[in-house]
Amino acid sequence: MPLIRNTALSLLQPHLSVRPDKTALICGERTLTYRQLWDFSQRFSAFLEARGIPSGSRVAIVLPDGFAYYYVFFGCLLSGVVPVLLSTLLSRDEYAFILRDAEARLLVTTSDSPSGTIEQEHFRPILVDTDALLEKALAAYPADILPFEPDSSDIAFMLYSSGSTGKPKGVPHRHGDILFTVETFGRQILRLTENDIVYSSSKLFFAYGFGNSLSFPLSAGASVVLFPGRPSPGDVLRIFGEHRPTVFFGVPSLYNLLLKTIENASFHDSLRLCISAGETLPASIFAEWKALTGLEIIDGIGSTELLHIFIANRPGAAIPGCSGTIIPPFEARIIGEDGNIVAPGEPGELLVRGASGAPYYWNRPDKTAATMLSGGWIRTGDIYTERDGYFFHEGRVDDLFKVDAQWVVPVTVENALRTHPDVVECAVVGRPLAGMLRPWAFVVLAPGHERSGVMTAALREHVRTRIPLHMVPVGFDFLDELPKTGTGKIQRFRL
Numbered sequence: 182m183p184l185i186r187n188t189a190l191s192l193l194q195p196h197l198s199v200r201p202d203k204t205a206l207i208c209g210e211r212t213l214t215y216r217q218l219w220d221f222s223q224r225f226s227a228f229l230e231a232r233g234i235p236s237g238s239r240v241a242i243v244l245p246d247g248f249a250y251y252y253v254f255f256g257c258l259l260s261g262v263v264p265v266l267l268s269t270l271l272s273r274d275e276y277a278f279i280l281r282d283a284e285a286r287l288l289v290t291t292s293d294s295p296s297g298t299i300e301q302e303h304f305r306p307i308l309v310d311t312d313a314l315l316e317k318a319l320a321a322y323p324a325d326i327l328p329f330e331p332d333s334s335d336i337a338f339m340l341y342s343s344g345s346t347g348k349p350k351g352v353p354h355r356h357g358d359i360l361f362t363v364e365t366f367g368r369q370i371l372r373l374t375e376n377d378i379v380y381s382s383s384k385l386f387f388a389y390g391f392g393n394s395l396s397f398p399l400s401a402g403a404s405v406v407l408f409p410g411r412p413s414p415g416d417v418l419r420i421f422g423e424h425r426p427t428v429f430f431g432v433p434s435l436y437n438l439l440l441k442t443i444e445n446a447s448f449h450d451s452l453r454l455c456i457s458a459g460e461t462l463p464a465s466i467f468a469e470w471k472a473l474t475g476l477e478i479i480d481g482i483g484s485t486e487l488l489h490i491f492i493a494n495r496p497g498a499a500i501p502g503c504s505g506t507i508i509p510p511f512e513a514r515i516i517g518e519d520g521n522i523v524a525p526g527e528p529g530e531l532l533v534r535g536a537s538g539a540p541y542y543w544n545r546p547d548k549t550a551a552t553m554l555s556g557g558w559i560r561t562g563d564i565y566t567e568r569d570g571y572f573f574h575e576g577r578v579d580d581l582f583k584v585d586a587q588w589v590v591p592v593t594v595e596n597a598l599r600t601h602p603d604v605v606e607c608a609v610v611g612r613p614l615a616g617m618l619r620p621w622a623f624v625v626l627a628p629g630h631e632r633s634g635v636m637t638a639a640l641r642e643h644v645r646t647r648i649p650l651h652m653v654p655v656g657f658d659f660l661d662e663l664p665k666t667g668t669g670k671i672q673r674f675r676l
Contacts, residue, residue: 187328188337188356189258192399193219200375200402207378207424208247208407211312215402218251220324221315225256227322232287236261236329239283239339243267243276243290243297245409246385246394248312252319253289254385254395258337261329262286263353265339266386268666270411273298275349279341282544283351331356339543340388342485351543352388352485358537359396362489365508365535367397370479370493371428371454375402378451380420381430382412389458392489393430414442425451432459433466434606434665436478440469441605441627449474458483458490460670461574463596464502481505482574486552486559488537492572502596504565504572511535513572514558515565528575531565532558564590580673582611582618584651589620591673594654597647598622601640603630608663608671609654622654623676625662632659 193215196203201216234240240257242264244250257264265283267276273295280288280301288306290296297306309315331337337356341349367373379398383390398405406424408416417439420426429452431439436457455470455478462480470478481493482504492513494505507513514522515529523529534557541549552560564575575581576592583589591609598607606625611618624640626632637657645653664675 184330185333185356187258187331188359189222189255190328191360192396193222193255196402203375203402204404205399206248206251206405206407208312208409211248213248218248218255221248221252221319222255222259223324223326224319224322225252226259226326226328227324228319229256229260229262229287230326231322234260234262234286237263237336238286239263239265240287240289241265241267241280241283241285241296242386243269243271243288243294244309245269245291246390246407247409248407249289249309249315250385251395252315253309254338258356259326259328261331261335263336263339265341265351266391267296267341268386269294269384270666271295279349279351283339333357334540340386340391340485350545350548352539353541353543354488354537354539358488358539361535361537362392363396363400365511365537366392366481366483366490366493367400369508370481370490370495371397371456373397373401373403373428377401377403377428378406378424378426379403379428379430380406380408380417380424380426382408382417382435383430383432383459387459388485388488389430389432389483389490393456396489414438418442418445418448421448421451427451428454428456430456430458431478433457433462434460434671436462436466436470437599437606440466440473443473449476452476454496455479456481461504461592462502463599465596465600467499467501479505482531482561482563482572484533484559484561486539486561487511487533487535488539491533491535500571502573504574506570506572513567515567526566526568528564528566530578531561531563531572533561534558580610584617584619587649587651589618589652591620593648594620594622594644594652597644598624598640600647601643603627603636604640606663608673608676610673610676612656614655619655620652621656621658623658623660623663625660 196215202214204212205215205218206213254264276296292308336353339353381393457478457480477499479494481490483490491511492504512534514532517523517529562578566573576590580591594609608623612621664672
């Protein structure tokens with residue numbers, strides 16, 4: 182295999198001669214320059230060498246977003262070691278499963294994480310409770326390592342799927358995959374410059390957050406705002422006020438909550454671009470956000486398997502309720518149940534092909550065979566229709582169900598429900614009644630509104646005028662919150 186450039190070098194080294202003292206990362210009141218980021222990344226690489234961790238080994242990272250995350254990630258890449266990026270919100274059993282599955286040689290985590298109590302036969306966890314403590318420890322190691330030279334097939338890092346449908350799967354990616362997403366979504370949609378300040382509510386362990394807070398801004402010499410915790414709408418607004426980001430990456434549920442929270446219309450005046458992914462952005466949220474801020478929300482669809490967004494709206498030409506058009510050189514096709522390409526305007530499963538596609542699932546040949554098809558095509562599990570090159574999301578393959586031989590599309594019902602002023606969030610699933618599936622809605626009401634039969638009747642009447650009769654929910658449950666993954670995706674299988 183031909184040698185390729187180490188991604189750590191591609192993303193960091195160019196800035197050492199052009200903007201070494203430019204702020205790369207911001208976390209609270211602390212800032213870190215590109216020179217310092219490079220220095221500590223090299224030192225972590227030297228630490229791995231001193232610990233005898235060979236190239237190709239896996240090192241699990243369970244850390245909040247912060248400077249240490251970058252030191253560990255880039256230090257691993259410089260050593261040819263594979264960092265495994267894990268959610269900070271998993272249970273001890275889930276961490277134990279993944280550590281065994283990935284055959285991790287090392288775990289870097291915090292003392293308050295459930296993962297920190299797990300000791301494998303070949304390691305004890307390295308506990309990193311503050312960035313400053315890790316920096317102090319790394320000062321003992323040299324910053325003049327010889328970087329690992331990968332070939333085009335070498336795995337650079339690994340993510341684990343968010344588990345919205347069950348047990349997570351390891352998704353390995355190569356060095357070239359990262360740079361391909363930079364050249365596609367990064368260069369064609371974001372067009373970041375060194376003057377940009379970006380903030381992503383989605384975390385680094387999520388493919389969407391990884392690109393938002395690492396690949397794209399660092400490739401452009403921009404600055405990244407980090408928030409270690411799980412951000413509330415108040416936290417996001419505070420970040421907007423204190424750090425003045427120019428680009429914001431969110432998810433639909435957060436945009437929705439922000440709209441319910443915002444009191445000061447000037448909160449957005451530093452922003453030039455707002456991005457959404459993770460789930461389909463309802464047209465109603467797009468319209469409300471634009472009316473309030475004058476800014477479009479650029480919606481797109483991506484996946485862990487393809488590392489980031491491959492279909493997106495274009496700034497200045499976003500279409501509400503539409504995922505946008507394919508980002509070249511990605512390719513897309515929509516197939517029916519028979520495996521053949523459907524006619525334009527007909528629904529089917531979306532398949533995508535691109536150079537950032539994961540080569541396989543880790544230790545899951547069955548899932549690999551079912552998802553990674555011949556010719557490089559990857560099944561997304563999403564139902565789409567395509568009209569004149571524009572792609573419209575109709576739901577997930579596993580979410581759709583039939584009532585009286587007619588398809589129920591949960592996202593259509595949810596979009597109708599969400600237009601009711603008393604609804605904050607909602608999800609619709611098929612619930613068996615008398616041996617047949619029927620649509621059932623789970624609703625989070627705005628504060629101050631009573632859960633009652635009157636409210637149920639009002640919601641049912643509201644959607645009855647907006648969707649086909651067979652899609653109208655036969656029942657409503659009111660919840661304080663919807664079950665979600667750490668990345669904000671609704672876990673419908675738990676409803």
